Amino acid sequence: MNPNLYHVLGAKQFSRSELDELFVAAKGMEEVVRTGGNRSHQGAIMTTLFFEASTRTRLSFEAAMSRLGGSVIGTENAAQFSSAIKGETLEDTIRIISGYSDVIVMRHTEIGAAKRAAAVADVPVINAGDGAGEHPTQALLDAYTIQKEVGQLDGVRIAMVGDLAYGRTVHSLSYILANYRNVMVYYISPENVRIPGYVKRYMDEKGIRYEETGDLESVAGSIDVLYQTRIQKERFPSLEEYEKASGHFIVDEELMSRMNKNSIVLHPLPRAGEIADAVDNDPRAAYFRQARNGLYIRMALIDKALSGINR
Amino acid sequence: MNPNLYHVLGAKQFSRSELDELFVAAKGMEEVVRTGGNRSHQGAIMTTLFFEASTRTRLSFEAAMSRLGGSVIGTENAAQFSSAIKGETLEDTIRIISGYSDVIVMRHTEIGAAKRAAAVADVPVINAGDGAGEHPTQALLDAYTIQKEVGQLDGVRIAMVGDLAYGRTVHSLSYILANYRNVMVYYISPENVRIPGYVKRYMDEKGIRYEETGDLESVAGSIDVLYQTRIQKERFPSLEEYEKASGHFIVDEELMSRMNKNSIVLHPLPRAGEIADAVDNDPRAAYFRQARNGLYIRMALIDKALSGINR
Amino acid sequence: MNPNLYHVLGAKQFSRSELDELFVAAKGMEEVVRTGGNRSHQGAIMTTLFFEASTRTRLSFEAAMSRLGGSVIGTENAAQFSSAIKGETLEDTIRIISGYSDVIVMRHTEIGAAKRAAAVADVPVINAGDGAGEHPTQALLDAYTIQKEVGQLDGVRIAMVGDLAYGRTVHSLSYILANYRNVMVYYISPENVRIPGYVKRYMDEKGIRYEETGDLESVAGSIDVLYQTRIQKERFPSLEEYEKASGHFIVDEELMSRMNKNSIVLHPLPRAGEIADAVDNDPRAAYFRQARNGLYIRMALIDKALSGINR
Incomplete structure (x- = not known):
């Protein structure tokens, strides 16, 4: 090279x-x-x-x-x-x-x-x-968006939501966040698409705090950033299981009501139902600004x- | 918006x-x-x-x-x-x-x-x-070509020929022409692909004269513009019917001989046999100038x- | 025109x-x-x-x-x-x-x-x-490369190797070379994909010397340019015959050792095994400079x- x-x-x-x-x-x-x-x-x-x-x-x-x-x-x-x-x-x-x-x-x-x-x-x-x-440029634009919208990356509390096993953007974003101080990451996913061990090991090495959970509602009130991703239907053994899993993680007006006034919602896009259209008008919906x-x-x-x- | x-x-x-x-x-x-x-x-x-x-x-x-x-x-x-x-x-x-x-x-x-x-x-x-x-930009370039080639759009006599049911360019061009004074439109098509009622109603509202006919030869001598379009084979129930219909509307040297010295032939292109190659050398063949x-x-x-x- | x-x-x-x-x-x-x-x-x-x-x-x-x-x-x-x-x-x-x-x-x-x-x-x-x-621009860049690398096209001794029947680049290059003095071309191919008669006739008319052979090893020491091409598997009646034929014409380190110090190897690219990767580091391997x-x-x-x- x-x-x-x-x-x-x-x-x-x-x-x-x-x-x-x-x-x-x-x-x-x-x-x-x-x-x-x-x-x-x-x-x-x-x-x-x-x-x-x-x-x-x-x-x-x-x-x-x-x-x-x-x-x-x-x-x-x-x-x-x-x-x-x-x-x-x-x-x-x-x-x-x-x-x-x-x-x-x-x-x-x-x-x-x-x-x-x-x-x-x-x-x-x-x-x-x-x-x-x-997909490093996606992770860089994600981090840039957080810095712009939240003010800083040090101390940020972020929930990464959805398919954390196959979604490469959450892996790359985790690696970027590992450069900052006092970060807290909630990995929120269905059981069968949890964040991989090698990502957790990297976060451990860098001393980044994280927690795995399946409960978005409880976390919603204590985060600065909700990083939503697409749950990929084709990963699931049956449609029923897919729907059970994905149903838990819809970002809608009810969920937004649990979130802080200054928090934001991000998504690498495209979305396919996991953020309700009604959320688009909420000023905390930052995903189109993120794309830009x-x-x-x-x-x-x-x-x-x-x-x-x-x- | x-x-x-x-x-x-x-x-x-x-x-x-x-x-x-x-x-x-x-x-x-x-x-x-x-x-x-x-x-x-x-x-x-x-x-x-x-x-x-x-x-x-x-x-x-x-x-x-x-x-x-x-x-x-x-x-x-x-x-x-x-x-x-x-x-x-x-x-x-x-x-x-x-x-x-x-x-x-x-x-x-x-x-x-x-x-x-x-x-x-x-x-x-x-x-x-x-x-x-x-397909508004096609209609705009069509109208621009008529103004350039014929001199003006007011008073223009135009025959639109071919599949007038599905050909969106003739609809859009009709709407544009409805802005001009003293226009006369001949809609010339096979029976089963006649100009739709909603286009005719629009022309009625705007007070534009038009006539529907299946007889291109009779009209040829009294128009400024022959707007030829492709007859789409796939619209017809049988090949025989298609050939019967499309056969009537070929623009060839014989038809050109019936047309006025200062008239023009237009076509949105591509063509597929409905204008004979021999017509290309006629100065009234304006379809390549139209494309430009x-x-x-x-x-x-x-x-x-x-x-x-x-x- | x-x-x-x-x-x-x-x-x-x-x-x-x-x-x-x-x-x-x-x-x-x-x-x-x-x-x-x-x-x-x-x-x-x-x-x-x-x-x-x-x-x-x-x-x-x-x-x-x-x-x-x-x-x-x-x-x-x-x-x-x-x-x-x-x-x-x-x-x-x-x-x-x-x-x-x-x-x-x-x-x-x-x-x-x-x-x-x-x-x-x-x-x-x-x-x-x-x-x-x-494919004239390929032949022009081939000839330009020879002039740059060998110094001149007059007097050049070149072996064109591979599928000479269907490979249009060797035909076009032959026509270009026919403009130069004292050129010697070796056409080296399997029996069933020899250089076509019409190319040979053109060379005869222009007075260009050429020789057809299936023996690359013997020629290797007496050429300035080895112009390798891809042997297209799909031309051969059986895989066995293809492998027998193509096996003779691999440019590898052994073959390079037979070639002159100032000779070069060209290839229109892409290659698919007919030049060994190990040859890339030889300064006589000119095919990437040729592409440029x-x-x-x-x-x-x-x-x-x-x-x-x-x-």
């Missing part, structure tokens, strides 16, 4: 001071967008290399590059590179794409794909999700990645 | 004075293109959100934005937002995409989708076709939509 | 002096890229019209246009234009797209499609591969095509 390149591969790579710096940069990007974008990376090219479609994430990155004046090329169809017929390795694909662009944003289906790409790339690689692995923060965080990351190279 | 945004949702929204103004603006865009485009919307981002592929329409919009110096992001694969698994509503998708861009151009499969999008969008929405509903006018109309609409907002 | 437009349709169209000029231009483009690109075609639009997906080639062209400051619109889904339902001819599609852009880069599944497009286009057409026909040269050649071609028109 070229040590002169700034890759964004996983949430654990970030130190507290890097996060502080990133969030200041993201704040600056809000002003850049408000005043019509800038041309600071005019002439630079970003390639979005998506081995599986994720239009929302891809458009967020492409908007970020455009706001900085850069050009975007890309594909949602990168899987054809490694099609059965053509049989190209990810490494060969990346070596070639490196020759066309100044930064690569990659989504892949396999854990560790971003690291493999970075190992051979001549340009920075930003991980936009690698299978059940990491993705633009600023990605602008800050792209800016940092591109500033480090001599084109 | 945010009243400060300029949405383009349906053909009925346009008044005569708005049309006059739009066509002057489109004329100006011809000069902009002739002199290499401008950078008047540099830094602005257009998202093309196509829930069904329509490459021709999408490229026309993207070219329009590029000629104005703006950036384009987008997808032909927007249907994945609302996939069975992810289950996101159109409203949520639009709320998120609003955060990435300054104008949204949307094609959808459902009638009314553009209005639903505009109801929640923070940026202008331009309807690039919503199912069997409207789409660029100027869309530039004018995008320019108006973007000029109304403070980024 | 409009004689004022610079189309790139096939390898045979290039004279020696045009090649010399092109390679000087490509060399200049290396400097343009090294210094961050330029804005010489700002405001111009390139349409990439791909009737079959070829992400690698498409991204190379799009990067080239972006480095020159131009805009890109396009589709990997152009086949829908001519779908069974819509039934549009290629000619109609090109006439319409001509109205949206300043240059069209086209990949198609049928031999001769690029010529048909150029016959009706109002803007230059660049052939990015038409079925089993030609595609950017400079395509920049030079786009620049020439766009410079010839008045927008």
